[in-house]
Amino acid sequence: MTTDDETPIIRTTPKRLAKGLAIVVGIMIVGAVIAISQWDYMVSVPPPSSTLKPKFDLSNPSPSGGHGAPVASSEAVSTGESPAPAARPTADVTLTILEGSAIQGNPDYDPDELTVQKGNTILVDNLDLMPHTVTNGEGASDATSGQLFDTSIINGGEFKVLETTNVDAGSYPYYCTVHPYMTGTLTVE
Numbered sequence: 001m002t003t004d005d006e007t008p009i010i011r012t013t014p015k016r017l018a019k020g021l022a023i024v025v026g027i028m029i030v031g032a033v034i035a036i037s038q039w040d041y042m043v044s045v046p047p048p049s050s051t052l053k054p055k056f057d058l059s060n061p062s063p064s065g066g067h068g069a070p071v072a073s074s075e076a077v078s079t080g081e082s083p084a085p086a087a088r089p090t091a092d093v094t095l096t097i098l099e100g101s102a103i104q105g106n107p108d109y110d111p112d113e114l115t116v117q118k119g120n121t122i123l124v125d126n127l128d129l130m131p132h133t134v135t136n137g138e139g140a141s142d143a144t145s146g147q148l149f150d151t152s153i154i155n156g157g158e159f160k161v162l163e164t165t166n167v168d169a170g171s172y173p174y175y176c177t178v179h180p181y182m183t184g185t186l187t188v189e
């Protein structure tokens, strides 16, 4: 092996070693507490990494790929780590994404069946901690998915405004591209 002269840095006393170990264990406990408290979310839905991209690419406002031309505009540019909710813009109708929506079986969109007048603006308010979308269509395999309306990813605690000026009267199923079991219906009159 090496001589003591070459590796002085690993020399320590049992007391210092115990102290260091205590710090490491303490950090692991903190990590475990955080992981356990978020466990349901983490195991319920492993979101495709592609859907998480926008969160780490905020400097580039143009989304790369996705679900057709996004009709939505967002005021929530700065996500940061600030838990303070941003002021919501006024809209004609509010579609809330309830906390816990990411877990299959939980109530998700509120209301599931939303009726608006053509031209109304819809504030899509994500009260959950997870990213969600409101995307027209029956699912990812639906050829029309995202073509009529699509918020694209709304990160937890954020919101987007959907315009309906280009949506003809009719009933349109919508879903969440991250959690396809989240479904609803938008009726435009």
Ligand SMILES: [Cu+2]
Binding pocket: 101, 102, 131, 132, 133, 176, 177, 178, 179, 182
């Ligand atoms: Cu979702």
